[in-house]
Amino acid sequence: MSRFRSTLNLSHKWSRSATLLATATLTATASTLYLYNNQTTFKNDSDKQFASKFPPLIESLPSPPTREELLSKLGTPLSNSDNSEENLTSKDAKSKFDLIIVGGGAVGSGAALDAQLRGLNVLLLEKNDFASGTSSKSTKMAHGGVRYLEKAIFQLSKAQLDLVIEALNERASILNNAPHLAQVLPITIPVYKYWQLPYFYAGCLMYDLFAGSQALRYSYIMTKSNTLDKHKQLDGEGLVGGLVYHDGLFNDSRMNVSLALTAEKHGATILNYMDVKQLLKDETSLKTKGVRVQDIETGSEYLIAADAVISATGPYSDLLLSMDKSSNGLPEPNILNNPRMVVPSGGVHVVLPEWYCAKDMGLLDANTSDGRVMFFLPWQGKVLAGTTDVPLSKIPENPVATELEINDILKELQHYVKFKVRREDVLSAWCGVRPLVRDPSLIPQDGEGLHVSSTQGLVRNHLIYHAPNGLITISGGKWTTYREMAEDVINQTINSTPEFKTKNLKNCVTRDFKLIGAENFDQTLQARLAQTYQLTDKLSSHLSSNYGDRAPIIISSFKSNQDNMLPLGLLSNSNKPSYKSFDHQFTIGELKYCLKYEHVRHPVDFLARRCRLAFLDSKAALNCIDDVVEIMADEFKWDQAKKDKVTLESKNFIQKMGITENLDPYGSL
Incomplete structure (x- = not known):
């Protein structure tokens, strides 16, 4: 009996196994037939077919205008025989633009792009480097502001609520227009x-x-x-x-630079290291109709006329307001020690x-x-x-x-x-x-009440102020709302400038306008760079997320010169390389790209605002200064005195970024 049960159990097991085997065979056969009949779904596409699915990889672009070519648009420099600065007027100008924007931060660069796309001939002037001030030192967030929403509810503040809604709408624009x-x-x-x-x-x-x-x-x-x-x-x-x-999270200074470069691509003249020394007035009306600007690198000065002048100088707004107020366009001494508009x-x-x-x-x-x-x-x-x-x-x-x-x-x-x-x-x-900011027209002339002990109660909305003599100032706001601020100030400038009434200007198009680097960008770019050029994950990620569709231009320089692949900091520390030398993916090729395409004029421009190394690791940036100076000296033909000067300036700047102990916030180089 037990033998019979064993045989029965064995037969049952064999029967179940046979059933499973038959089922597996039928499944495999059916799967094979399905794959055969639907092979186009699973077959590997050819390289040609894959290439057609994605934007092309751009390995070269026409060279942008050189600094000399940009300066030539300003006319001949001011000579010693010209009128003294107190007697200069817009009539003395050697060139003319429709619109001059002073300040190359986020709002100034955004306004330059907006105005140029509408059909105005724009000149953008920045005293230092693009994004050298507040625009490179944000929290890197494109956000509506959760804290502002809480204040709007508990304080029943419409101003706070308006700011949140405005910023939430503009947050989407940043993510869409610069997805890299x-x-x-x-x-x-x-x-x-x-x-x-x-x-x-x-x-x-x-x-x-x-x-x-x-x-x-x-x-x-x-x-x-x-x-x-x-x-x-x-x-x-x-x-x-x-x-x-x-x-949203974003790279603030790289976006700022992209705004300026996009404006330049569409015809704007953009110049960094240009210090506006004076506003030029119309002889009869005393209205602000131009600027006297000094090239910080050479000391040459230029007189440029314009139908309208916008100040987008952020914390330094009071300086230009004092120029507008004075009859000769010169600034009030020490105005920044007691600002009226800016808090x-x-x-x-x-x-x-x-x-x-x-x-x-x-x-x-x-x-x-x-x-x-x-x-x-x-x-x-x-x-x-x-x-x-x-x-x-x-x-x-x-x-x-x-x-x-x-x-x-x-x-x-x-x-x-x-x-x-x-x-x-x-x-x-x-x-x-x-x-x-606060409206300067509401501040008593005696200056009483200028000092504010706390800023938490101040709304972060922007303010557009039309000064008595015609200067238009845009200030306040936040990084996330830069585009709407730019649109608002250009709208008001067009409406308040008689000379613009006869121009056939377009409407604002910046809400959905792709910036440089985003035009042919898609989310597969990192993978395609790694596959096409055999890059590491870290390098392909860095280049795609900072330069977008322009990343292949940097990579192509690796082919022409293998030294371009070297990490910055290795050349001057070749006798003591370490793992730390390869911690950051910033190469000589990237520096050379920024020198050619992104108006880098000083080592800090690259180390702090193009590759962000000084913001990520100030000690590593300090170790790269000598390499950067040597490469820039070769590019710009600097002599030893110039090399020593920029080296010292760069070290002083970066050492104050958390390396040395600073006692007060009023640091200076």
């Missing part, structure tokens, strides 16, 4: 009280709601375990959970190693000790932390991060991080001046 420079970033708000979960969640849902169709992703709640799994550095003691919302506020950020934050999700500290919010964001492979908000009594020429503010940020971070937060982990630190 901007990305969607989820941000976690750690929650330590149960009642805060529904409170924060309701607030973030309202944030999404106000964004309407421009909402990036919808907010959601994470459990405690999921929050700690995502943020491994987070201290879990007392943690209830996390609330995740979404905003200066210093904002400090620090950069830390990548282990201080999740690689693909930021953190928002909503409960700082002084009532502000603080961000900890993954940016360019590091962690960006900030910001402070300290009122300033005057406008600093070169603001720096003080040791006190750096330590304030680290103390706030320690509340969330379970390991020790160390000062020596700070890779870089900087200070930017927010140009918070």
Whole structure:
């Protein structure tokens, strides 16, 4: 009987196996027939077919105008025999543009692009480098401002609410017009009280709601375990959970430069290192109708007329306003020590190693000790932390991060991080001046009430001010709203300038206008660069996300000269290379590209504002200065005295970015 059962069980097993085998055979046969009949779905496309699916890789472009060619558009330089500066008027000008914009930050460059696309002949003048001021020192966020929404609700402030809605709409423009420079970033708000979960969640849902169709992703709640799994550095003691919302993260100075270069591509004349010394007045009406500007590199001065002049100088708006006010167009001495329009506020950020934050999700500290919010964001492979908000009594020429503010940020971070937060982990630190503004016509002439002890109550809206003698000033606002600010000021300039009435000008088109680097960019570019040129993931990611469709131009230079592939810092440190030498993907080829195509005139232009190394790791940038100076000296034919001068200036600038201890924010070179 037992043998019979064993045989029966064995037969049953064989029968089941046979059934499974038959089923597998039928399935395999059916799959084979399906694949055969639908082979076009699965076959590998040829290289030609793949190439047709994507924009072409552009390895060369026509050279942009040289600085000499741009300067030639300004006419002949001012000679010693010309009238004294007190007697100069717009009649003495050697050239004329429709519109002169002073200030090459985000708003000035955005306004230059907007005006040029409408049909105006535009001249953009910047005293230092494009994005050298506030526009390179932001929190790198394209956002509506969650904190502003909270203030709008609890203070019943329409101004705050308008700012949020405006910024949410403009956030979408940044992500669309420069997709290589901007990305969607989820941000976690750690929650330590149960009642805060529904409170924060309701607030973030309202944030999404106000964004309407421009909402990036919808907010959601994470459990405690999921929050700690995502943020491994987070201290879990007392943690209830996390609330995740979404905003934009972008590369501010590279976007600023892209705006200026896009304006130039469409016909604008853009010049950095040009200092406006005087506003030229019309002889009869005393209206502002031009500028006297000095080339900082050569000392040559130019007189240029224009139908309209816009000041987009941010924290330095009061300087040009004083020029407009005076009959001879010269500035009021020491005006920046007692500004009327601008309420200066210093904002400090620090950069830390990548282990201080999740690689693909930021953190928002909503409960700082002084009532502000603080961000900890993954940016360019590091962690960006900030910001402070300290009122300033005057406008600093070169603001720096003080040791006190750096330590304030680290103390706030320690509340969330379970390991020790160390000062020596700070890779870089900087200070930017927010140009918070008020209408100068409402300020008493005696100056009473100029000093502001706190800036938290000031709305961050922008202000357009038409000065009595015709200068149009745009200031305030925030990076995210630069495009709408530019559109607004160009609209008002066109409407208030009689000479523009007869021109057949177009409407604003910048809302959906791709910037340089974005025209042929798509999200597969990093992979295609790595495959086509056999690049590392890190290098292909860096080039595609900073230069967009222009990245192949840099890579093609590697073919012509293998030295162009070398990381900066190796040439002058060839006897002591280390792993650190290869930590950053900034090559000689990238520097040479920026010299040719992006108007780099000083080592700091490249190290701080084109490749961002000084902002990411100031000590590494310090080690690259000698290499950069040697390459630039060869390009510009600098003598030894010039090399020594720019080397010293570069070292002084970068050493103040968190390497040395700064006692006050009013740093100067």
